[in-house]
Amino acid sequence: MSATRPTTWLVTGASRGIGLELVRQLLSSSEHIVVAACRNPEKATVLKDFKDSSKGRLHIVRLDVSDFDSIRASVKHLESALGELGLDYLINNAGILTQDTAFTLNPEQFLQVVRTNVAGPALVSQVCLPLLEKSVRKVILNISSTAGSLGSVEGWVGGAAGFTSYAMSKAALNMLTVKQKAERPDLTVITMCPGGVRTDMTSKMGELEPEESVAGILKVITSVTSEDSGKYLRYNGEQTRSSPR
Ligand SMILES: NC(=O)c1ccc[n+]([C@@H]2O[C@H](COP(=O)([O-])OP(=O)(O)OC[C@H]3O[C@@H](n4cnc5c(N)ncnc54)[C@H](OP(=O)(O)O)[C@@H]3O)[C@@H](O)[C@H]2O)c1
Numbered sequence: 001m002s003a004t005r006p007t008t009w010l011v012t013g014a015s016r017g018i019g020l021e022l023v024r025q026l027l028s029s030s031e032h033i034v035v036a037a038c039r040n041p042e043k044a045t046v047l048k049d050f051k052d053s054s055k056g057r058l059h060i061v062r063l064d065v066s067d068f069d070s071i072r073a074s075v076k077h078l079e080s081a082l083g084e085l086g087l088d089y090l091i092n093n094a095g096i097l098t099q100d101t102a103f104t105l106n107p108e109q110f111l112q113v114v115r116t117n118v119a120g121p122a123l124v125s126q127v128c129l130p131l132l133e134k135s136v137r138k139v140i141l142n143i144s145s146t147a148g149s150l151g152s153v154e155g156w157v158g159g160a161a162g163f164t165s166y167a168m169s170k171a172a173l174n175m176l177t178v179k180q181k182a183e184r185p186d187l188t189v190i191t192m193c194p195g196g197v198r199t200d201m202t203s204k205m206g207e208l209e210p211e212e213s214v215a216g217i218l219k220v221i222t223s224v225t226s227e228d229s230g231k232y233l234r235y236n237g238e239q240t241r242s243s244p245r
């Protein structure tokens with residue numbers, strides 16, 4: 001009898017929204033072992049229900065991406081959940097949005113957005129590197145936004161002047177992706193906009209339900225190869241324009 005090697009996943013910000021839907025869809029295949037990371041496991045009641053019916057394929061780990069000690073402390077839990085399999089897919093999904101503009105932004109709040117949306121994901125990727133190296137796929141997916149695209153500022157749904165801290169943080173996340181790719185050509189690193197998705201972040205407005213966005217994200221990310229590393233994609237596989245015309 002030959003056992004198929006499971007595919008392993010880590011999803012940050014898995015308590016709600018896109019992260020929770022990623023976990024739900026991943027668990028629908030018995031080939032997947034999923035680590036769902038969230039900052040308050042006690043309050044993640046839906047995740048706990050998923051775990052009860054996952055037959056040991058779901059691990060819930062405490063991880064606040066804005067707390068660097070929390071990120072470092074999560075490593076031993078990740079290692080014990082994934083062991084010699086390593087980590088095939090790291091999805092840096094956790095993120096926050098603030099409403100501000102270039103001439104009204106609060107610099108302390110801006111730093112908190114950058115801490116959560118970029119510095120945290122950078123450190124999560126660093127601490128996961130040994131686990132990624134052990135795996136077969138070695139994929140990092142940074143969940144970005146069209147808001148971070150210099151080429152899409154004028155047409156962005158949030159308006160050219162709006163959500164400045166968020167947009168700057170996602171632009172930085174896109175640059176992190178390119179730098180990660182350049183430093184480690186053995187990894188496949190993708191930055192991706194999930195589309196406008198009806199979650200708490202958007203007050204349930206947007207063109208897509210989480211189910212549709214996540215089905216697209218998973219289709220794209222499981223098909224990418226090292227040739228795609230560094231690309232800025234949308235949930236449907238289209239490429240996002242990263243520079244102004
Ligand atoms: N929805 C959209 O239309 C859209 C569009 C473009 C990009 N995105 C990106 O997609 C990702 C997911 O967004 P969403 O729409 O699912 O947002 P959401 O519904 O607001 O969910 C955000 C998730 O991130 C978690 N989170 C926030 N800060 C965290 C921290 N410090 N540590 C750990 N987890 C943290 C939240 O956990 P708690 O439950 O603990 O708060 C929650 O699970 C974000 O990166 C967002 O920027 C979304």
